[in-house]
Amino acid sequence: DWKLLAHIARETGRASTRYGEYRLSKSSTDPQQEPESFALHIDACIPARMPAVAPFAGTLKTAGPHLVLVGRDLTLHVEGLECVLAEDTELAAGDPLGVIAGADNSVGGLRLRFCLDPDLVPPLFCKPTEVGTWSRLCPSPSALLGIDANTPAPRYPDQPARGWREYLFDATGRSALDLTGQAPLIGYGHPRLAAATYRQTILLNRAAGHPSDAEEALRAQLTELAPEGLSHVFFVSGRTGALDLALRLARGHTNKRGIIGLPGLRMERRDPDFFAVPSVGTATDMIHDLNDVAALLAKGYGEPANLDESLTVLRQKAGLLIVDETGTGYGRLGHHTWGFSHRGLAPDIVFVDGPDGGAPSFLMTRPEIAANLPSDQHPPAICPVRAASAIAALDVIREEQMRENTREIGSHLKTRLESLAERFPAISAVSGSGLLLVIDLAEEAAGLGERLRPGIVADISTPRRLVLRPPLCFSRQSADGLADRIEALLSEI
Incomplete structure (x- = not known):
């Protein structure tokens, strides 16, 4: 000071x-x-x-x-x-x-x-x-x-005023671990991100008619990360825009309308030809019975499920597999860059959220599928500042070995949580991989997520389930602090 x-x-x-x-x-x-x-x-x-x-x-x-x-x-x-x-x-x-x-x-x-x-x-x-x-x-x-x-x-003393790495600080200086998945992938306050954003803001801070140099550089980096064959990248605005484009591409390529959504997917808008099914078995039956299925929509990572039969029938009927990688890409799961690799899937279309809090979402697909979209319907160029920010985030992930950190710290935290599950019946299951971990709770521990607040903030939108999704810079100290806090609260039940 x-x-x-x-x-x-x-x-x-x-x-x-x-x-x-x-x-x-x-x-x-x-x-x-x-x-x-x-x-x-x-x-x-x-x-x-x-x-x-x-x-x-x-x-x-x-x-x-x-x-x-x-x-x-x-x-x-x-x-x-x-x-x-x-x-x-x-x-x-x-x-x-x-x-x-x-x-x-x-x-x-x-x-x-x-x-x-x-x-x-x-x-x-x-x-x-x-x-x-x-x-x-x-x-x-x-x-x-x-x-x-x-x-x-301060008008709102308990609201976040600053972020740094995996921490949020309110206006009074109290810290909280942000495990909600809303933090930038590389954590808050990274100077490389600030420097790249500042430099591009000085150069140009608006989208022009054609893609900027920053956008083309980001597209080249993402193409290198893309699965084999998915070499065409579209930039879109948010998950909703990505999902809309994915459905249009699938329907344009197959000349069919039906989209079957597997369990666990979010659908923000009504679509008369979208069918959410309760199980993989139901999806298989529908693909067998219907001839108008354009695509099967699956999450990049989720509950273990055998999709072999569904995909075999889908391919026979020339349908496509669309994968939603929202919150699971860029090595968050530790061992693979993309979540669908954990499930052994070979998608035709993948849509992904940006690699930091302000970066654009995008969609990857095969060139022959992309060719079905008329040129006048292609998404517009993106702001070069957002592109520069995403490039910096990808560089940080690689140079600071954040995927390796994710694998190491995620494994350590999961081991500690599994040890707690063995001692406390209030934890019914621990699942997930890397820095996407899920704790399923018994009835007596249903309020555990609320009791972690305000010092630890996690996704508690699903009753009796605690979803932990910290940024990839998550430290061993924070992981141990989280496990210790959960243990202390479970001891009081």
Whole structure:
């Protein structure tokens, strides 16, 4: 904090921190620890050798590096003055106290605190839950600077204000592990992502009529990652746009309408020719009985199921296999780049969410399938900033070996969770791979996900099921902290 303050002071001549500010620099990555983040003091950078005077009448209780001036109703604590006065000196308001320490033509540093108790040395910071008491006992010294150096209270103190790696920090500095799958794949706050986004924003921050250099570079990288044969890449807007394009391509290629969706798929819009089935067996029967099936729609990763018979019949009737890789691609499952590889599937069309929070979604397919889409229906060019962001994320995944980290940490966490399942009947099953793990819970543990909050946030949209989907930078420390917290909560059931 002092380095940042000094940097600003070098440019402007003087600068200060603010009283009542929750300093995220005082946060902890331990979700169970409440940080001492509320500033009860002000640090100020002021030109050295500037004279300082007593703001009120009082007695110097101590002098030297930590000067304490005790008044009738208030005590002032100052650090950073050169004071030659003796202890117990009586001062009137306006009497000289000393000068700002430091060499001529340099910037000195002051630390200022007020306290109502003359016998107490007030802390520099306090915990969010202690703000009411400490802020009354230690009011703001802002008036000493002649400016308003007070921080307004945050409007939404429990809402995220900052993200870093797998952590979210609220406005008071409390941390939470983000396991929801909504974090960027490489984690929050990666400097490579920020640098790439900034550079491309300076160059060009709008989609033109034709694909930008950044878009073409991203398409080339994705083509290298694509399964054999799926060499044509379309960029789309979100999962809904990707699903719509996948269905259009399948219907255009097969001249059929029916789409059979396997269990576990989300369908955001109504489609009269879409049939969600309860089981693979039902899907097989429908493909046998119907001649108008354009495609079978499956998730890239899910419950173990034998699709061999369904796919054999589907291929015989010239139908296609569409795979939804939302949330499962780019090595999240550890051993494979794509989720469908875990299931031994060979899709004709794959649609994928972007490799970071703001990157475009896209679709991969074979060139002969892509050729069925009229050129005037091709998705428009994407913003080059989003493309540059996605390229940077892919580079980070490769260079920082995040897939290897996913495999190692995911295996470690799953082993720990399976060990808990052996000891606690409240866990009925642990499934998944890499950093996509699912905990199925017995009735008595149905509220486990809510009890993990606010320090640990996971997907609890399905009753009695806890879905863990952290970013690929997830650390062993965080994995152990999560397992320890689950164990503690299960011990209380």
